Amino acid sequence: MIENYKNIKVIGFDADDTLWVNETYFREAEAEFSKLLSEFETPNKIDQELFKKEIGNLTLYGYGVKAFTLSMVECALELSNNTISNEKIEEILNIGKKMLNKPVELLDGVEDVLEQLSKKYRLILATKGDLLDQERKLEKSGLTSYFHHIEVLSDKKETNYSKLLKHLEIAPKEFLMVGNSLKSDILPLVNIEASAVHVPFHTTWAHEMASEKETNGKHYKTISTLRDLLKLLS
The missing domain is CATH 3.40.50.1000 (HAD superfamily/HAD-like)
Known part of the structure; x- marks a missing residue:
């Protein structure tokens, strides 16, 4: 030995x-999230703001899909100046649920x-x-x-x-x-x-x-x- x-x-x-496999699913979710918010910001800006929101929330939410989903919702509200529709908020929640149900x-x-x-x-x-x-x-x-x-x-x-x-x-x-x-x-x-x-x-x-x-x-x-x-x- x-x-x-x-x-x-x-x-x-x-x-x-x-x-x-885990991180691959987060990258896919980020791409889906960016597409949902495309009317409010550029993909690069959305990615940057979501990352900042995740890091800022670590001490409150910790790690994992649920923390990530909450950060997506908060990020969407901020980038849209609270104008994002209820339907899109529901879509964001569904992104998180799909992640939790991944094989x-x-x-x-x-x-x-x-x-x-x-x-x-x-x-x-x-x-x-x-x-x-x-x-x-x-x-x-x-x-x-x-x-x-x-x-x-x-x-x-x-x-x-x-x-x-x-x-x-x-x-x-x-x-x-x-x-x-x-x-x-x-x-x-x-x-x-x-x-x-x-x-x-x-x-x-x-x-x-x-x-x-x-x-x-x-x-x-x-x-x-x-x-x-x-x-x-x-």
Whole structure:
């Protein structure tokens, strides 16, 4: 086994865009929202204002589809100077409902990787977002049986992970986190001296991106697909 991972007892997995498709649906929803509001602003301006509204609402609404839907409604009211029709507000709500009813599309190799690793390690799901929505997706995924513990975090910062490790009664050196977001799944773990493996997804929310300055000098592995994790830990 690679030296860095010899002490690992627990492996944490992010959910959205690590185990299953998620961000793609947000991009589709944003395009639909932009089309709905085309009479009020340009697509670029709509995208910018919606992003600002989402970031501004994070401390109130948190993450997930429901928070995103509320931000769309608020953004529509502001961009239209409160003239947007009830019918269009209903259409915006329906965009959110369609997102919540999307099928769970597993990424390549996910179940095989979890099945093999669960024989040797304690696996946990560590994700953020709306509790009800994440529980729904996990149930639809058929992956529940592979996880010893499931944690839906309000955020993914050093303090959140430290509390999680304390709850699991393990030291940072015994924990490995796997995820697609440098900002949420990788850097906070490196900063508390745990291990992390980055599995990039082709689409990333701007809020989850990390600059070269933030990642410079940080020690973590990057792999192309989740299947490579098996090689890394062999």
